[in-house]
Amino acid sequence: ELKVEQNPLFLSMQEGKNYTIYCNYSTTSDRLYWYRQDPGKSLESLFVLLSNGAVKQEGRLMASLDTKARLSTLHITAAVHDLSATYFCAVEEETSGSRLTFGEGTQLTVNP
Amino acid sequence: EAQVTQNPRYLITVTGKKLTVTCSQNMNHEYMSWYRQDPGLGLRQIYYSMNVEVTDKGDVPEGYKVSRKEKRNFPLILESPSPNQTSLYFCASRRTRLDTEAFFGQGTRLTVV
Numbered sequence: 155e156l157k158v159e160q161n162p163l164f165l166s167m168q169e170g171k172n173y174t175i176y177c178n179y180s181t182t183s184d185r186l187y188w189y190r191q192d193p194g195k196s197l198e199s200l201f202v203l204l205s206n207g208a209v210k211q212e213g214r215l216m217a218s219l220d221t222k223a224r225l226s227t228l229h230i231t232a233a234v235h236d237l238s239a240t241y242f243c244a245v246e247e248e249t250s251g252s253r254l255t256f257g258e259g260t261q262l263t264v265n266p
Numbered sequence: 267e268a269q270v271t272q273n274p275r276y277l278i279t280v281t282g283k284k285l286t287v288t289c290s291q292n293m294n295h296e297y298m299s300w301y302r303q304d305p306g307l308g309l310r311q312i313y314y315s316m317n318v319e320v321t322d323k324g325d326v327p328e329g330y331k332v333s334r335k336e337k338r339n340f341p342l343i344l345e346s347p348s349p350n351q352t353s354l355y356f357c358a359s360r361r362t363r364l365d366t367e368a369f370f371g372q373g374t375r376l377t378v379v
Contacts, residue, residue, distance in 0.1 A: 158308075185366065196356065196373055197309075202366040242308060252297065252363035253324055256308035 156181045158245050160257035168265050170232050175260045177226040177243035185246035186226045187254065188217050190239045197242065201228075233264045268293050272357050272371035279347055279378055287342045287374050289357030295369075297360040298340040299324065300332065302353040303373075309356065315340055316363055347378040 157180040167173050177186070188200040201210045203219035203226060210217050214237065216229045226243055240261045244254040270291045279285055291298065299314035301324075311324030315334040329351055331343040340359075344351060357371040 163306075187366075187368075196370045199368065204366070244309075252360075253299075253311050253314065254301075254309075254368070255325075256301075256310070258306055258308045 156183070156245060156247055156255045158243060158255050158257040160241075160243055160260050162260060163258055164261050164263075166263045166265060167230075167233050169234055172232065173230050175228040175230070175241055175243075175262075177228070177257055179224050179226075179245045179255075181247070182221070182224075183245045183247060186219050187244040187246070188226070188228055189242045189244065191242065191259070192239050200241075230262075235264050235266060238262055238264045268369065270357055270359050270369045270371040272355075272374050274374060275372060276375050277377070279376070281348055281378055282346050285344050285347060285376075287344075287355060287357075287376070289340045289342065289371055290338050291340075291359040291369065292338065293359065293361070293369065294337060295359040295361050296337070297363045297365070298334070299358050300330070300340070300342050301356045301358065302326065302351075303356060304353050312342070312355075344376075347376075349378045352376060352378050 159178045186203045189197040191197050201217040206221040208219045214231045219226045240259045242256050242259045244256045247253050273288045296317045300312040301309040303309045310326045313332040315321040355374045358368045360368050
């Protein structure tokens, strides 16, 4: 059974600071997704990482994937209040009907 | 506008009263799925469908049924809802199961009392 674990689950940080959210998963997979969810809203796709060593950046967020370590990171640079949201990583199992298995989510709060 | 539409957005019902949550997409996508979201558990897949008349169980299918008679629609059926099915439900679609871009509906918050 595929397990996906994120840490931390709760993150409170000050504007302007840097931080990293970690996503570990338990079986081999070459597809990893990051989503953002604002309170009461649906999921918004942030990044899709498809191969070992993949790195994607959008604004203050950068995601990377190490398939050998079964680890993805979401790095936040110089956080701003607008980044406050819950972030989910999800790993795809092609052998199980392309099911997405989600982590528990990291609730990020950026304080002024 | 490309979208996945769920209805209703909010529903309060009583134990045992059958209900259906509808999901419709306008993108001619083959792959559709249902998830439930519970605090501390992330999203868990309930059922998925690779195409018309092709459905299969996800991680937590107990107590749910689905059907895929048309490509655009993928309703979630709770024949006899119980309080442990109180949750936030999301429908999602992709062009094919190999596509990486998933579109999520707005969510349906279901409360079973």
